[in-house]
Every structure is written in C-alpha cells, then in structure tokens.
Amino acid sequence: MKVTIINTGGTFNKRYNPIKGQLEVPADNIALEKIIASCFNVDFEIKTVVSKDSLDMTDSDREEICEAVKNTKNENIIIIHGTDTVHLTSALIKEQKIEKKIVFTGAMVPMSIDEVEATMNFSQALGFLNADVKNGTYISMHGVVVDCSKLVKDRQKGQFLIKE
Template identity: 45%
Template sequence: MLILNTGGTFNKRYNPLNGELEVPCDSLAVERILSSVESEYDMAGVMFKDSLDMDINDRKTLAAIIMESKDDKFLIVHGTDTMDETAFFLDEIFDDRTIVLTGAMKPFEIDNIEATFNLGMAMGFLNSKNDHGVYICMNGFVKKWNELKKNRELGKFELV
C-alpha cells in the first residue's frame, strides 16, 4: 500500500502570524497517525494544496505516480471539496488497482479524531479488500466513489 498525501483540510494547521488555517508543505498529520501503527507503510507527500486549488495537472501527477508504482493499493489523503472529481478522473484511468480517497472536514491539528478514524478505516479497507476500483472513505463509509457524496449543507458525506 502506498499512501499519497495531497494536503486538504486533513493537514491544515493554524498560522499564528496571520490567523489563518494553511496547508503546510509537510505530511506531519499523516506521520503522527502512522507513528501509532505497528506496520510500516510507504508514504509520499505529493502536493500540499487545498483541494479547491487542485487542477487537471495535479490529477495527472497523481495518476502518473500510481501508474509508475509497483503497488496495487493506494490511499490518497485529499481535500473533501473536490475529492469526487479526483476519484472520477482516476476511475477513468485505472481498473487494475484499488484506490481509496479519504480526508477530514476538520483539521487533524484542531480535532484529531475524525482524521485518524478516516485514515485508519481506509487503511483497514485496503488491507482487507481485493476488489479493484476507486473508493471514498468518509464518515464511517467506504463506498465506490460515485456512491458517497459530500452534502455541503450538512457538512458530511452521505450515501447517494
């Protein structure tokens, strides 16, 4: 399994100099969660962006990394606002890999429970699941990417 970190709210930290939540250029949140796991996982910081700032070139970068990897299972930490767009893009390309996108509605630094739960659930799914496809793991669900959508009014992911 290869864990790819793209940033998003999951990773955001408070900047006391300007009073804003920012996506730092590191994978500290994911690393802190993985430090409590007994197994070793390969992890790479791919880009450090809010998902609203991601574009087609960022999605192509993700696809190229997945295509070149020896792994067949991937966990992508991604912002929730465009998670479905990235999932759709990857689903059009890959049918021989298992890819799970997860994220958090609250930054790990502010409330580490949601981010930790989502990452752990996605890892467990990948460690037990053999069906190829692109999935989203949020709010206690792991479903094919088009079966789970963000409800912006309620601030959570729901089954479609």
C-alpha cells in the first residue's frame, strides 16, 4: 500500500527547545520517521506543509493544506494536524469533495514527551486506510476513526469524543 503523509505540525511534532525554554513545532519529520520505521509493508511519501501549532494556523494555511491534498496523486492520505483546530481544516477539505481517503490525526501530548498517544493515533489511521472504506474525510483519535464532522475535542476532559 502507498500512503502520503501530509505533516502540518501540531503537538504531535512538538519538541522542547532548551535555548528558548519552550516547546516548538520544528519543520522536520523526526516524530513520524520514528513511527514509520516499524512499518514494513507500506510505501510512504512525506510532505511537510505549514509546520505550525494549529492555534497559529490561518485560513491561508488551511488552503495550502487543501491544495497539497488535491495535488497528491495518491488516494490514501494521512494528515498530521494539531488537535485544537483539526475540525476547521478537515471541514474545509470535506467541503471540497475530494475523491480520496483522507484521515486526520494528531496528539494532545507531544510524541517527544510520551510516544504512546501519537503512535496509537497514527497506527489507527494507517490501519483504517488498509480497510475497505469509502473515500471521505475522517479523524483518527483516541480509539475511533469517524467522519470528521462526528468527532469533537472536549477540552474539559482532554479527549476526543463522538458527537451524539
């Protein structure tokens, strides 16, 4: 299977910068490369676009991500995105009615701090693409993969929940 990963940054990728004394989103793929090193039956293409915390993303950034999806020849796409505004970017892409399988994922805790959540969410997205699913725009977080309009971040609980 061939999968294109569009890495937009977000908490998934954050690392501590000891000089600045803060977490920052680097413009590299170190977190992803660590995960995909264990995937032996998948041909990955990684595209880095934007590289921001999703709270800092603009409408122009979302359009750039959308164009990257449209310009990707591959039908199977995973988008690494910050959890705070993943609903905005995924809604924009869903509106475009792109005939591909697009799965957004991310993490609420940086992979550099705790590898479990990011690895689980990414692996779940990858497994979903391996299944016989319809083209669409999905979010893979905290044990589920559903249409992007059906998952919401509950800031008080610190987790994603399926909308009722």
